[in-house]
Amino acid sequence: xxxxxxxxxxxxxxxxxxxxxxxxxxxxxxxxxxxxxxxxxxxxxxxxxxxxxxxxxxxxxxxxxxxxxxxxxxxxxxxxxxxxxxxxxxxxxxxxxxxxxxxxxxxxxxxxxxxxxxxxxxxxxxxxxxxxxxxxxxxxxxxxxxxxxxxxxxxxxxxxxxxxxxxxxxxxxxxxxxxxxxxxxxxxxxxxxxxxxxxxxxxxxxxxxxxxxxxxxxxxxxxxxxxxxxxxxxxxxxxxxxxxxxxxxxxxxxxxxxxxxxxxxxxxxxxxxxxxxxxxxxxxxxxxxxxxxxxx
Amino acid sequence: xxxxxxxxxxxxxxxxxxxxxxxxxxxxxxxxxxxxxxxxxxxxxxxxxxxxxxxxxxxxxxxxxxxxxxxxxxxxxxxxxxxxxxxxxxxxxxxxxxxxxxxxxxxxxxxx
Numbered sequence: 001x002x003x004x005x006x007x008x009x010x011x012x013x014x015x016x017x018x019x020x021x022x023x024x025x026x027x028x029x030x031x032x033x034x035x036x037x038x039x040x041x042x043x044x045x046x047x048x049x050x051x052x053x054x055x056x057x058x059x060x061x062x063x064x065x066x067x068x069x070x071x072x073x074x075x076x077x078x079x080x081x082x083x084x085x086x087x088x089x090x091x092x093x094x095x096x097x098x099x100x101x102x103x104x105x106x107x108x109x110x111x112x113x114x115x116x117x118x119x120x121x122x123x124x125x126x127x128x129x130x131x132x133x134x135x136x137x138x139x140x141x142x143x144x145x146x147x148x149x150x151x152x153x154x155x156x157x158x159x160x161x162x163x164x165x166x167x168x169x170x171x172x173x174x175x176x177x178x179x180x181x182x183x184x185x186x187x188x189x190x191x192x193x194x195x196x197x198x199x200x201x202x203x204x205x206x207x208x209x210x211x212x213x214x215x216x217x218x219x220x221x222x223x224x225x226x227x228x229x230x231x232x233x234x235x236x237x238x239x240x241x242x243x244x245x246x247x248x249x250x251x252x253x254x255x256x257x258x259x260x261x262x263x264x265x266x267x268x269x270x271x272x273x274x275x276x277x278x279x280x281x282x283x284x285x286x287x288x289x290x291x292x293x294x295x296x
Numbered sequence: 297x298x299x300x301x302x303x304x305x306x307x308x309x310x311x312x313x314x315x316x317x318x319x320x321x322x323x324x325x326x327x328x329x330x331x332x333x334x335x336x337x338x339x340x341x342x343x344x345x346x347x348x349x350x351x352x353x354x355x356x357x358x359x360x361x362x363x364x365x366x367x368x369x370x371x372x373x374x375x376x377x378x379x380x381x382x383x384x385x386x387x388x389x390x391x392x393x394x395x396x397x398x399x400x401x402x403x404x405x406x407x408x
Contacts, residue, residue: 259371261373261374262372264368264370265369268318273323273327278338281369284367284368285312287312287388288365289304289314289362289381290318291360292360293319294346295319
């Protein structure tokens, strides 16, 4: 399903822990002074615990041989991100304004779906929408289909004074609208039945699903293209993911204009395994499945 | 993916259908994959990694990425797999058959 391919977010590294000295340091066996874990420590610990649980799960999973065993194991033992997110949100809510909290909220955004994501988003919207560092959270928000996500990105674009934040939010809103249009087409297409509606509702939540249905896909796509043009013209040099917003947006624009359903496929020229040159158009007149693959 | 595609290619051996890959592996791995999996269809070799010219031109960011193109060269479906791919291909093949069944266009009617 397309929406699983939303951009992955950068996992924010925890800020370096500051060792706090208590008035009467207890001396454990090692003789080193006890340090009370800071909030940043505790936030980092939640992430670490979840990672550990996931790798424990992986180890167990790889030992299994049959599909039946594996799916049973998955149902029973896959670590529930929501549980860790609850822990995270409890720590964050002690002081939602600080930078470590922003990192914790970003983690919740990128690790959960639905209700948990929306809770994290609400806190980010309240305390960090105008922060310089919100750029790091925008990619995850771009992947959310809730009305709040769109509102949040528009707020950052309109009010945040930091160029990188505005640039990232602009690009992520473009992606968000494009994905929303695709989901609308899927939700209103011939393949959509009661079961796929249930699945979509479960994934998007009631509000997210309602938003998708109510969307005008042509309008969303048109705005998406306009936002990409803004990225290309106004945010050309802003760094993003080992590249720039301008470069990535230009590629997305090309895709929107030339690779959308209904467009004539561009020509492909290349060589096959034997080194023989051939073209995609050699196969005109046939139905073609063009499959980008790798064997890694 | 590959087992399903093998079945599809076999089923449509006598139809106007082509499965064409764009491979992003180093050449040796590409060769090994074809031999090991018994891949019978052609692939463009895209230079040995995921930053090749064809994947670049098509803005491919995730693998696999699928495009289904009709007999006129128009992109009609994207990222369909398994049964959905079968359905998409069969629909487009049916369009070709329908086209060929159409009677020759009538002479222009004047003054309707």
